[in-house]
Amino acid sequence: MVRVITQETYDEVVKENIEEFDMSPEEAIKEAVAQFEAQGVDLSNIIKDLSLSSGENHLVSETISKLKDLVAKGGSEEDLLQELEVLKSECSKDIAHRVRAGKEGAYTLLLDLLYSKHSKIYEELSDRDTKFMIRLLECMAALMEMQPDLLDGKGVDLIKNILDNIENEDIITATLKWTTTCCVKHEMNRQKLFAKNIGENLNLLLKVAGNEKLLSECLQVIRKMTLDDDVRVEFGKAHDHAKELGAQMLVPLTNLLKENTKPPLVSELMLTIASLLVRHELCKMVAECGVGVLFTVLADNYDNVAVVQQADKLITALAGHDEVKRDLVKSGIVPIVVSILNRHSSNPTASALTLKCVAALCLREPTHGLQFIENGAPEAIVECMKVHPDNASVQKNACWAIRNMVARCRDQNSKFHELGVESLLNSAYEKFAPEFGFDIKSALRDLECDVKLDEQWTGKGVQLDY
Template sequence: MSTQRVTQETFDEVVKENMEEFDMDPEDALREAVEQFVSQGVNLSFIVKAIPTASSDGKQEGKTHEVLHALESLRVGQHSGNMTAELKRFTDQCSLEFPQRYLAAQNGAYPVILSCCRKSLEDQGHLLVTLAALAVLTDGQPDLLDKAGTDLLLSILRRYRADPAVTRAALRTVRHCCLKHEQNRLDLVTAGVLPLMTGAICKHNRCAELVKEASVCLKIMTFDDDVRVPFGRAHEHVRLIVTQHSGLKVIIEAAKAHLDKIPVISELCITLSRLAVRNEFCQDICDLGGLKLLMTLLADSFEAQEVVRQSLCAIRAIAGNDDVKDMVVSAGGVQLMVVAMNVHMSNSNVCEQGCGCLSVLALRKPNNCQVIMDNGGAMAAIQAMKAHPGQVNVQKQACMLMRNLVAHTNNFSQPILQLGAEDLICEALRSYQEDCGDVCRAALRDLGCQVELRELWTGKKGTIAN
């Protein structure tokens, strides 16, 4: 995407010029301005593409965008008492698209909304409205959060910990402020947000929407997605969640309470998989009943693709522990995975996770490989490759599975080749040389097929070309 940008004022001036000097109607003037800037390689993702209007209440002079009218009403009237209607109007405008939120932030919306939040601390209903405005304003703009905002959010979470609605609204803002922002995550964790998240799940275990929001927040605390920092504290945050705040138990118990709610259980499975980063954590999940829960979900939710996919993802994560691999196989996990793939063969995400799960179970486990072969795991992987030739991750995981099946024994090479594996792997190699070339070559090599292995370095001394 182009880095060349223009200001909102420049864009609006061009639209105005098109209308006044070239006698265009508003829609044509707007379209012409957009086409003009795009043709020049200008990035318009921050620009509100609308015609400025006069204030609907007639109290503000001049024409500007509706979100700025709403902001000005808030700024002028924030000391006059109840501003619920104005806050809702502002929230609605910011909810339209990112450019509206960006324009509001560039015009000083954050301190205005933060001030409204402070004034609303004694009024639960009004606080909900102001938190909704703060949450939508920070969506995609985590840099807005400052120390005052961090302190205020923590104060609200502590003060209203018994109120699920306020807690959820505050956590939504926390979520927006932590996504792709390592410093905000670090500041909030240092300030004590983690026990407030796990505590919210425990205290409001039956409140599905709150459990989901808190689970997503915990998940985001395990991300390392801020390109501005060389490395994040994701692993340390996981350690704190698990060892100091009983995160695994909290997530598993919450999942047991929401087995019939697909969006909630899916998020809890994702979060659980994000916490399974250590061998002992994987074992702890099993000891707490997490594996049994995931197997139950997989067995009872074949019609719900998203639950199947996230259950497979979580099982794949905890099966990084070699002892857990055997527990999964002994519990009938292989059969369930193959059935899940066959039922949802048209879904590339399920096929990817299914192949990934079977691949992990087969790694360094010849006995598990036998179970996978006996239950049609290789055939399911072959079918997945045929069904999704355009999905590189499906191709990669299927090749990885076949490689792991034959890495420690040659017994399965011929049966797999008879299923047509060689042609499919070669096709994947040709199509995705960069993304999964090494995996494809390893699979072909271990299957006993002819493959050209690249010699990346011969070890010979040479000269350095200028």
């Protein structure tokens, strides 16, 4: 069990090292850290770089105190901006600084300042007001990174009001960045924002032309809405969010992909589309809108491994719909996928994702498996297994690809045997049996290799009374 301590306890130990053992501040900090780590204490929430010898407060606390004084006394915006920059810099250092700022009331302070500027939304915002509001939003995003619990109902209302009423694209971009921060690892924040119909705002923002930064932040919020990463919640609504957002946005997103087939937006667009494909009708919707754009994307970015990885994810997601999968194969996706597998075989992530793509396209489709074999997929798969023998994802996805290719085409097994795949699978079993030994044995079984299958359930020989 992980142990934790308070900032005050840590400070006292450092001070004791300085006063009792005549250490320098640097030595005192190093000794305190070593002492607590030896005891199994988690110091991730502790500010370690302290100037304690002079007895001064933390810079985070001093900055927040100065901000409060400036607000109370009606200080100038220039002074406020200066202190906000310091606070943002401190919050950007690590989670410990952000936790300290949160405890000192930074969230409430920033929110009140935002509301004071937000009250002018029905007026024309001056350049100075705009600059000040953007700085506040950036500072809020820095403060709440990895501590989204700070968001309250007032903050949710402010996000919605800004998106509803402010047209300045820089302010909207900063608001979306704050929104993204609020949604990471926090299911309730996502649900509260979704309940405010934020999807409607995001859908409208997709139509804003020419602002790549704004579109990128918008796509990030869409993806974060579909996450299921909050371990504190037993049942989230990631699927429901993806279903509703997909129905609204997949058509405009696919159209945007047609217009942006090269970096920087192409990867984000494909990743966002893939994250929304959670139902058959949504896959069909994208296909009808024009899935042929994938061929253009792959042709334009054949050597770009980052783009290829996202294209693999999108093809795999679309292949979840059998009719769409058949249309992709009829359109000629097979030789392209095999070519990608050969081109990027040295990259473990790209290899794993492309192998998963092969497995998805061949699932329950023997004719697809035959096409892959005819286009040289066995050689490419075996090469990936040889290049990445210690990569679990590559080995596991290779097993799936092999199984789906030969499960209904056993007469094609000889091709894999000629390439020595049996020894590769046996080597993988020795390394990864506890993780996915069943998948490896299943591949060996479908290749008609000599394999001993474990009996999963056995009777105890007990006489049953009737």
